[in-house]
Amino acid sequence: MTTAAPTTRTLTGVPALPPLLARGALLSPLKRPRPDADLPRTRLVLPGLRVDLARLSAYERACGFATGADALPVTYPHVLGFPLAMRLMSARDFPLPLLGLVHTSIGITRRTAMPAHAAYSLAVHVEGLAPHRRGTEATVVTEVRTGADLVWESRSTYLARHRTDAAARPSDAPSGPRDPLPARAEWRLAGDVGRRYGAASGDRNPIHLHPLTARLFGFPRAIAHGMWTVARCLAEHGAPDAAVVRARFRAPVLLPGTVVYGAEDGAGGRFELRGARDGRLHVCGDVAPYPA
Secondary structure (H helix, E strand, C coil), X not given: CCCCCCEEEECCCCCCHHHHHHHHHHHHHHCCCCCCCCCCCEEEEEEEEXXXXXXXXXXXXXXXXXXXXXXXXXXXXXXXXXXXXXXXXCCCCCCCCCCCCEEEEEEEEECCXXXXXCXXXXXXXXXXXXEECCEEEEEEEEEEEECCEEEEEEEEEEEEECCCCCCCCHHHCCCCXXXXXXXXXXXXXXXXXXXXXXXXXXXXXXXXXXXXXXXXXXXXXXXXXXXXXXXXXXXXXXXXXXXXEXXXXXXXXXXXXXXXXXXXXXXXXXXXXXXXXXXXXXXXXXXXXXXX
8 A cells, every 4th residue: 555645625616516527437347456555645624615595404404403603513514524525536547436336334533513604724635545344344444523623533444345355354344233223203204315315415316216226236226325324314313513433334225214212312322224024123322422
């Protein structure tokens, strides 16, 4: 893997997502993913970003957050940083194919409440590649600052599935069955959840939009965005102003469908989303105050 010094590129505006998705799709067949591939050392920075309040309101409605509060939902900075992450992951020098890339986990640290009317600086870079029992996983880091102060950061892992003979790392091994958390709510999800979240977030991956496009990638129906499932859980669960959130995406949620939200008592602790019929675990996570 390359050890070249990182290069910082300062952007003058938010990258447009449709051209990035198209470029990533065209380049995907040319990629040959492996955990020891050279890694782009580019750090993208976007200063002076202001939140589009209309788009924020659409996001809050799509995910179940209360609207009108002068504070960003804990998951919303991921949406702000997503175009920068897509610019990196759709580039020719990113070694994993964008098509078929699976979001497997996210860890978020929010150090303080984030006013919706503030100006923010975003920075995104690819931290590294790692072997996974099903292929190669990339870690993408997003940082949000007000002035010089780091107020929010996340680490997302994305899996490119391919054949591998390497033994699974302990963290990759599937965990054994776990007892369901106490059920708190049952949600019937409409078939347009993916389209509504895609419009609010900009993530219009075809697997989320329509059964026909989802079938092209091996899904019987459209599936919910992983980040929608964790946002919907956190809208119900709540999180303190200074919080650490961790979530793992275990299985796709088919749309339409019915799911059960489960959680421990209190604003902290574990939460999960399971299938209402089969009890299949779709997402699991936990919330803790920051600092711990």
